[in-house]
Amino acid sequence: MRLRILGAAKEVGRSALLLEAEGKRILLDAGVGVGAEYKYPLVTPEIVNSLDAVVITHAHIDHSAYLPRLFEMGFSGNVYITKPTRDLFQVLVADYRRIAAERNAWTPSTEAVTEALRHMAFLDYGESARIGDVRITFKDAGHILGSAQVIVEAEEKRLIYSGDINPRPSRLHSGADLEGIDADILITESTYGHPEDRLPSYKTAGKQLADSVRATIESGGFAVIPSFAIGRAQEVILTLDAYMRSGAIPDVPIVVDGMIKKALRIYRANVLHLREEIWKGILLNDYDPFRSERIVVPRRLDRSDILELRPTVIVSTSGMLTGGPVLRYLEMLAYDERSKIILTGYQAPGTPGRRLLEGARVIRIGEKSYDIRIGVEFVHMSAHADYNDLIRYADAVKPERAITVHGEPDRVDALAKALEKRGISAEAGELDVWIDLGA
Ligand SMILES: [Zn+2]
Ligand SMILES: [Zn+2]
Structure with missing residues (x-):
């Protein structure tokens, strides 16, 4: 062999x-x-x-x-x-x-x-x-x-x-x-x-995420969570939905962008492959977090409609800020001191996400450079x-x-x-x- x-x-x-x-x-x-x-x-x-x-x-x-x-x-x-x-x-x-x-x-x-x-x-x-x-x-x-x-x-x-x-x-x-x-x-x-390399449990990380999102919403900003379309995004969305449902964080729309909505549908269709609590919850409690009414998608191509939802939380691809609609939100919110980017996972060397974590406060999107005044935080939901x-x-x-x-x-x-x-x-x-x- x-x-x-x-x-x-x-x-x-x-x-x-x-x-x-x-x-x-x-x-x-x-x-x-x-x-x-x-x-x-x-x-x-x-x-x-x-x-x-x-x-x-x-x-x-x-x-x-x-x-x-x-x-x-x-x-x-x-x-x-x-x-x-x-x-x-x-x-x-x-x-x-x-x-x-x-x-x-x-x-x-x-x-x-x-x-x-x-x-x-x-x-x-x-x-x-x-x-x-x-x-x-x-x-x-x-x-x-x-x-x-x-x-x-x-x-x-x-x-x-x-x-x-x-x-x-x-x-x-x-x-x-x-x-x-x-x-x-x-x-x-x-x-x-x-x-x-020690990572927090999903419960600890979930609470950190909820605390961070609550603080941002209470100060009237947008919590922007760059995410891989598959895996992390679903963990993030279900965590936020659960905290909002329990009243622990303010009830606001969860904006979902990129391929994440499609992936949510696939998670729902294969729910028997997930934790028993998830599918039993759907069967017995008649509450389906994958179809939560809090989940909204942008209607306009330039995403300007989302600005009208302030304050709220946005979960969008890509997870390391290398592309995807999350860059559009960054363009709109780079100077917004009340808002925050919350990175949640592995950031490869050389990516804008990694550079922000290392303290860089200027990033390039397309032809333009942006001085980053939006807050940057890291919650490890690995x-x-x-x-x-x-x-x-x-x-x-x-x-x-x-x-x-x-x-x-x-x-x-x-x-x-x-x-x-x-x-x-x-x-x-x-x-x-x-x-x-x-x-
Ligand atoms: Zn993987
Ligand atoms: Zn891998």
């Missing part, structure tokens, strides 16, 4: 891992790197034509958006994926296409997207598929709707690939399934792999494991060997060191070299 990392070695983004076992070649994830510029995995036509199957762990574009490119290069095999991930992929790939076209980056053809969708084979959690003598099984990863960890059984070994993982409960998910995940080899994400969770995860897997991926260089290194100390032979995966997993 051997592995070649084609993307997401010592970086977050463009996840693509080529696994060879039992004479078969399987690509685990096919993502595009998001940041100041798009980055693509090192997948060549030769590699694509040698593939027997592709597995997609979840819909975030750093794991899924390169999939149509494989079909453009001639791939014609199965893509193993959960059904909710397929549903979300359709929304995300449409969003990617629109932004990529604006940036003159690779834009998948309609035919390639259709081909990708036609070749999808659904696997639910706990279900297995065979690719020759290789068996793959999905387990809930607790990260976003439909997210999966992948167990690969081949050559009398068990390997587990975490995808993006969150073992802790969130408002929407009950946390990754850690039952029966023991394996000889662990390939683990490392986004928060440094011992100093959908990822923190350091302690990653250690707990490795303890559940109990591997002999571990490879750390999907983290900035200091993160993959720190996690590999920590795993070494626990008696696991661990290394930070290098890009584009074969790693022998055989012996």
Whole structure:
């Protein structure tokens, strides 16, 4: 068995891992790197034509958006994926296409997207598929709707690939399934792999968000929450709706912009994949937070109608301020001292979101520079494991060997060191070299 990392070695983004076992070649994830510029995995036509199957762990574009490119290069095999991930992929790939076209980056053809969708084979959690003598099984990863960890059984070994993982409960998910995940080899994400990476519980983070939003609304401003379309946005919206419903924060419209509304519909349609409390609440209490009357969408293209709703809260893509309608709100509100931007998740190096967090107070949108007088805050509502969770995860897997991926260089290194100390032979995966997993 051997592995070649084609993307997401010592970086977050463009996840693509080529696994060879039992004479078969399987690509685990096919993502595009998001940041100041798009980055693509090192997948060549030769590699694509040698593939027997592709597995997609979840819909975030750093794991899924390169999939149509494989079909453009001639791939014609199965893509193993959960059904909710397929549903979300359709929304995300449409969003990617629109932004990529604006940036003159690779834009998948309609035919390639259709081909990708036609070749999808659904696997639910706990279900297995065979690719020759290789068996793959999905387990809930607790990260976003439909997210999966992948167990690969081949050559009398068990390997587990975490995808993006969150073992802790969130408002929407009950946390990754850690039952029966023991394996000889662990390939683990490392986004928060440094011992100093400690994240608050979703309840603590939710309260911080509510406090911040309440203060902004009470001072008559707009709370602007840049967000990924999928995962964080739904956690944020349901958290705000719950606080407003209980009266803990003033009842104002929740403006939802970008692809978030579409993704909300997909979350609702796949509600049985979410925490039991969510769907039982809908069935028994006759209250459906996904269809909350507080949720409003802008009616005008220039979003000027939203200014009439002052004070209120706005949840909009993109999460790192690299594009999307959130920039329109920033243009309108950059000088508004009563308003606030509340960043909620990972900000890649070089993105406007990261620069604001690092103290920059001038940002460029298109041709214009803006002096930022709007407040900037950070509330960490992560959908990822923190350091302690990653250690707990490795303890559940109990591997002999571990490879750390999907983290900035200091993160993959720190996690590999920590795993070494626990008696696991661990290394930070290098890009584009074969790693022998055989012996
Ligand atoms: Zn993800
Ligand atoms: Zn990721």
